[in-house]
Amino acid sequence: MDKIKINTPLTDEVVKALKSGDQVLISGEIFTARDAAHLRLVSLLNEGKELPMDFEGQVVYYAGPSPARPGEVIGACGPTTSYRMDDLTLPLLEKGLKGMVGKGKRNNVVIEGMKRHKAVYFAAIGGAGALIANSIKSNTVVAFEDLGPEALRCLKVENFPAIVVIDAEGNNLYDSEPEKYKK
Amino acid sequence: MRSINVIDITQKVKDVCITINYEIDPLVRAAFESAKIVEASKIGLNIIDDLIENSEIAKSYKAPICQDTGMIVAFVKLGQEVHIEGGSLEKAIHQGIREGYDEGYLRKSVVSDPLLRSNSGDNTPGVIYYEIAEGDVFEIELAAKGFGSENMSRSKMLKPSDGIEGVKAFVIETVEQAGSNPCPPIVVGVGIGGTLDKAAYIAKKALLRPLGSHHKDEHIEQLELELLDKINKLGIGPQGLGGTTTALAVHADTFPTHIAGLPVVVNINCHASRHQKVVL
Numbered sequence: 298m299d300k301i302k303i304n305t306p307l308t309d310e311v312v313k314a315l316k317s318g319d320q321v322l323i324s325g326e327i328f329t330a331r332d333a334a335h336l337r338l339v340s341l342l343n344e345g346k347e348l349p350m351d352f353e354g355q356v357v358y359y360a361g362p363s364p365a366r367p368g369e370v371i372g373a374c375g376p377t378t379s380y381r382m383d384d385l386t387l388p389l390l391e392k393g394l395k396g397m398v399g400k401g402k403r404n405n406v407v408i409e410g411m412k413r414h415k416a417v418y419f420a421a422i423g424g425a426g427a428l429i430a431n432s433i434k435s436n437t438v439v440a441f442e443d444l445g446p447e448a449l450r451c452l453k454v455e456n457f458p459a460i461v462v463i464d465a466e467g468n469n470l471y472d473s474e475p476e477k478y479k480k
Numbered sequence: 481m482r483s484i485n486v487i488d489i490t491q492k493v494k495d496v497c498i499t500i501n502y503e504i505d506p507l508v509r510a511a512f513e514s515a516k517i518v519e520a521s522k523i524g525l526n527i528i529d530d531l532i533e534n535s536e537i538a539k540s541y542k543a544p545i546c547q548d549t550g551m552i553v554a555f556v557k558l559g560q561e562v563h564i565e566g567g568s569l570e571k572a573i574h575q576g577i578r579e580g581y582d583e584g585y586l587r588k589s590v591v592s593d594p595l596l597r598s599n600s601g602d603n604t605p606g607v608i609y610y611e612i613a614e615g616d617v618f619e620i621e622l623a624a625k626g627f628g629s630e631n632m633s634r635s636k637m638l639k640p641s642d643g644i645e646g647v648k649a650f651v652i653e654t655v656e657q658a659g660s661n662p663c664p665p666i667v668v669g670v671g672i673g674g675t676l677d678k679a680a681y682i683a684k685k686a687l688l689r690p691l692g693s694h695h696k697d698e699h700i701e702q703l704e705l706e707l708l709d710k711i712n713k714l715g716i717g718p719q720g721l722g723g724t725t726t727a728l729a730v731h732a733d734t735f736p737t738h739i740a741g742l743p744v745v746v747n748i749n750c751h752a753s754r755h756q757k758v759v760l
Binding site: 380 | 520521530531537541543545546587597659660662714715721722724750751752
């Protein structure tokens with residue numbers, strides 16, 4: 298199957314056209330945020346404060362890279378397990394978040410939120426951090442630098458490989474595919 | 481009495497921390513190749529190919545296989561006729577971890593307090609276990625344990641009447657619940673017996689056996705084979721996106737237990753399965 302090239306920020310039209318099972322190559326800016334950064338973002342929202350960035354149309358990557366060697370852009374940078382962000386995802390979808398990249402299942406609150414706000418969930422290959430790093434062309438800290446590997450970072454990516462696992466209609470590859478191989 | 485200097489211990493620990501993060505275990509690579517022959521899912525096959533390519537990139541560019549470069553777990557086997565000279569053994573191990581994670585550009589993933597959660601900045605402390613042995617042996621088995629898989633591990637105090645069928649059911653249920661989260665294809669460590677903590681200890685230690693090797697007792701070997709077969713029929717597949725390669729191996733171990741109990745721990749490792757033994 299041909300891989301679909303998409304660019305960030307994502308529009309509603311692009312999101313609606315993506316279907317569970319599509320293999321995509323993402324180009325543009327994506328933003329890393331994992332456990333600690335999500336806690337801070339949600340705390341800021343709860344306190345009625347400004348977020349350090351505008352999430353409208355953006356894609357968040359659940360990842361905490363290993364350090365870059367001198368002269369390199371980034372170390373290994375594969376996805377972390379997404380369910381830990383489930384309870385902290387809805388507020389970002391409400392702020393316009395259109396895509397999430399991670400690994401592993403999401404709960405129903407997230408999936409219903411994705412359907413309501415038209416967002417898509419991609420899986421990157423867990424444990425392929427060295428391979429994925431090849432598609433990352435720049436790496437800058439946006440906020441929460443004190444969190445080290447958990448800082449909110451902007452990554453400029455070219456042809457970042459991912460698979461649409463849950464689309465904006467709620468179709469879920471984690472439910473449909475394993476059933477085919479269950480004996 | 482044989483003397484070992486702490487400087488040599490630090491150096492070895494440092495080297496192994498770096499090596500296990502950059503270079504995939506040849507047995508894992510061989511297991512990927514075997515999986516490619518039998519994997520029924522096209523997506524699954526592509527994922528295994530990507531994992532092989534990833535390991536080649538990691539080795540040639542001296543980059544970590546995975547960004548979660550783990551928390552170090554060390555099993556020290558110290559002969560009672562060995563004298564450690566030049567300082568503290570424990571400090572020497574921690575210094576090796578510190579230097580390895582710094583010089584190897586490995587991610588520092590340890591927080592100093594589980595509730596306050598500030599990063600210790602140098603990936604210490606590791607989790608260190610000591611075993612006193614006869615003679616003048618000195619070995620440290622080091623694992624870089626990632627937490628995508630550690631988080632999917634479980635324990636249960638079964639009843640004696642639950643027996644081997646209860647153990648099998650708990651292992652299968654644990655792998656099924658873990659699904660895509662622990663980065664399948666996984667390695668499954670099963671500890672049966674002892675106490676709650678002993679079962680966890682032998683499950684973790686079983687993960688460090690050569691991949692796909694079997695327990696010396698025939699009934700445990702049979703259990704390992706049966707569990708591997710059942711797990712690979714769950715359909716989870718590589719990365720949980722469907723397929724017939726959910727686990728690369730099941731390693732089980734047992735320990736005598738109490739008449740009232742049957743503790744079981746399932747400790748899961750991801751496909752990177754990073755560990756190596758240091759012998760001095």
